[in-house]
Amino acid sequence: MSLDTAVQKPHELLATTLAADLEAVNHLIRARMASEHAPRIPEVTAHLVEAGGKRVRPMLTLACARMFGYEGEHHQKLAATVEFIHTATLLHDDVVDESGQRRGRPTANLLWDNKSSILVGDYLFARAFQLMVETDSLRVLDILANASATIAEGEVLQLTAASNLATTEAIYLQVIRGKTAALFQAASEVGGVIAGQDDATVAALRIFGDALGVSFQIVDDYLDYGGAGTTLDKNVGDDFRERKLTLPVIRAVAQATDEERAFWVKTIEKGRQDEGDLEHAMALIEKYGTLEQTRQEALRWAEVAKSAMASMPEHPLRDMLIDLADYVVARVR
């Protein structure tokens, strides 16, 4: 497969191709996270923004504008907007999840405090909307305001669905849309909007971004139960320990015998986890084949993303985005 032999991974190739745009985006981010009076703001923001994230979301916006020959600068503002919204949600997530590490470094809530993470997140969110307003597009504002609401709603849903065995696949899908797909979708969509594309094209970009994000998150949830491809930077069993209901478990719970159900009630609902319980959970997941099913779901969503993108006019960036969808699921192939 070409992915294995290529010198650059798809997101690296995108970064190379979009280098000038990305530099402008980074410049914008640094300029807009500044605060004349509150130096804590750029400190906290820089810690996260410059921690070496892959900038996948802003690249979606840049690529989805440039592939239609867009020559303005609004796509850079929107890419910075998307990164600000993403960073704001990470800051708040780390407080909510009481995380101590992200991307291999201590989290902001650990280095400073929860208060700073909450308030700097709020600041970045407001700055994101200021940037959007500068693009003079109400449609873009509508898309990103909707995405922001979906993100927050998904987070609340995850909070209340955690440890609840009644969580359905529909709720799971809404949670992962909030966690990941809503911003992937909006990031792709606004690229096409700012490039002046018609409704059908924008709808295809929306489907692409959504399916890419869903696929991305399902892969994550798959690897959490130690599927093939799990690497050292992923702690197997985190979701189980945090009593999160992800697809492999939801489907195993749906088919559980009385005895198995009692196990899930004890470990997930009541949170009483003993030595060997993770292994037993993985055995049940194996018994019903739900980890393999989860893998298939990830592949299926990646195919949806690819075919939506394949319907776009030919362009090197289009092909890189198709490769990106392949790459997202490459770890589970």
Next chain:
Amino acid sequence: MSLDTAVQKPHELLATTLAADLEAVNHLIRARMASEHAPRIPEVTAHLVEAGGKRVRPMLTLACARMFGYEGEHHQKLAATVEFIHTATLLHDDVVDESGQRRGRPTANLLWDNKSSILVGDYLFARAFQLMVETDSLRVLDILANASATIAEGEVLQLTAASNLATTEAIYLQVIRGKTAALFQAASEVGGVIAGQDDATVAALRIFGDALGVSFQIVDDYLDYGGAGTTLDKNVGDDFRERKLTLPVIRAVAQATDEERAFWVKTIEKGRQDEGDLEHAMALIEKYGTLEQTRQEALRWAEVAKSAMASMPEHPLRDMLIDLADYVVARVR
């Protein structure tokens, strides 16, 4: 003084006059805080939104549109927007301040948890932007995005300025603009904008809202040191105990002898507060007359608000807003 004999206080008279609008706003708030899938969201929001706040901010928007004869419905959406932004900041504030009570009731972070307060606040903020987008006015979006950034920046500034004796009056003013005046200002301004008023008129509304908010917050800071008019619902000394630098202290610190400075360093900077320290702080404030100066500042800002509003065309709502500025400082007269 007419204020003492009037049957209705100015904000009550505004509420009576704007009753139909306010009902529509309350309806909008209830409709937009709903979440199909995450019932936690309306629970948390209702706890705060329906706790009997005076709705001063949304009334500013309604009044500043209606006094120019505005007959549309966008002002109601903007009033709901303003209340959503206010509620979102209260939810986050209570987490940051680790508060247990607001408006005489347990806070949301106490009844549910910090996580819910953070995420529901984020949701309301996103919903606020969705509402704004529906007014089709980029100018309104610009004003409220700027206000949101000022609010968050002011909060971060307050966090880092707390217990810092180097806090200047300029920083103090920026903090109280973030805490209170930025949203008062934006709420007033967008009323005029949506009613299609010219730049000079909108500028006057901006000055009115800002000065009203600054006055409102200075009164609060004055009463915290037990000025005349302090009532039972205000705990004297809270700011001292929380080591917040407000105007009476900032000015006393600026004139402190070496011995007095050592006292401020111990109690505010190092936070070592002993029996009798609050009384000593109040004696120093008395010595330099800074509590009286603070009172004068509040009155001065109220006059700024009144004269800005007096430059507007005659209208009963205009007069109520002028009376509102008087009422804000009535407790310190």
